[in-house]
Amino acid sequence: MVIVADSYPLDTPSPYPAAEIARAWRRERPGTPTDSIEIVTPLWRLAKLFADDRRRLLADLGVDPATLDLLSVLRRAGAPYELTTRELSRLTLVTAGAISQRVARAEDSGLVTRRNADDGSRAVVVTLTETGHDMIERTVDQVLTRESELVASLSPTGRAELASQLQELLDDVGRRARKP
Amino acid sequence: MVIVADSYPLDTPSPYPAAEIARAWRRERPGTPTDSIEIVTPLWRLAKLFADDRRRLLADLGVDPATLDLLSVLRRAGAPYELTTRELSRLTLVTAGAISQRVARAEDSGLVTRRNADDGSRAVVVTLTETGHDMIERTVDQVLTRESELVASLSPTGRAELASQLQELLDDVGRRARKP
DNA sequence: GTCTAAATGTTTAGCTCTAAACGTAGCATG
């Protein structure tokens, strides 16, 4: 049995590169399809690095990531900063239950208000309050500036190219992925 | 005020493309650096799609993702399938506390054992049991086969190219990102 | 030897999420 631990140092500051993981599986279980590993693994790790970094920045600012996500979507929608919970769920990719909880928290903090839609449906409309608007304005520049620094190694063309590849893959995986 | 909701339909089955989000912020807050958005947003969404899809597959198989992650790292390490908790923490990118909980759960289920290292350090060595080994063997092919299907739209060269761009970005972001 | 600093693993408090169970409000059909 080939021992990966023998061929790659275990005390490096970062985890194995994905190529090494794929190689390890091919050795340990020949025949297993490993072609997704070099895409999925770095993708997850990058997402986690960005998420952890953002969470720490936001913790300093006294905001939590879920609330920022909610307020951002409302803010981006433009005046009058309103969306239904259903739209919020779709735009943020979290379940309706989670939206319900997020909105409840934000409402308790006075960042949004909730009211029934008047269009005959049962929809609930969530509106950004002035407090919520202020919070977003205070925060978003810092978050985006920070994240801009994190991707600073990419050249404009390299960034555009990677962005389009990711968006293309996202569209495709979105069609194939199993829904709730 | 430009209203994004006016220029992009709200009832599409998927969320806005990242380019649309970046454009919305440039309109709503000119001057805010938006160059990270087209990288970070699709990255997060892809990571979530893959994570959700895997979680659902694993639920059918009666496994939870955190345990699979733990067992996978041990399995890939090759015989005798042992790593210290510190190494596990680094290889899986989760905190020491989370590893402690994961190992405790897996130990309760008889999937791993725990013992003190005999090399004079205080390290705890985690070892895969036969039950744990069986569980991983039963599961990993299905997971990797499924994920291989999800990235099937990529050509071999396209996949290799994307993989290397991601790995490069990961290495760089790993250096810049804020650590705990 | 004694004391202190560094290294490690564990426990706990607080959050957030998903899935599933609920509770209802529109709506169509007969």
Next chain:
DNA sequence: CATGCTACGTTTAGAGCTAAACATTTAGAC
């Protein structure tokens, strides 16, 4: 009108994670 279907939002149970507080051991410094 009843009846049942469908669409939606909310609540709840159970998991898992992070950060921080702990606890304990090892290794030096003197």
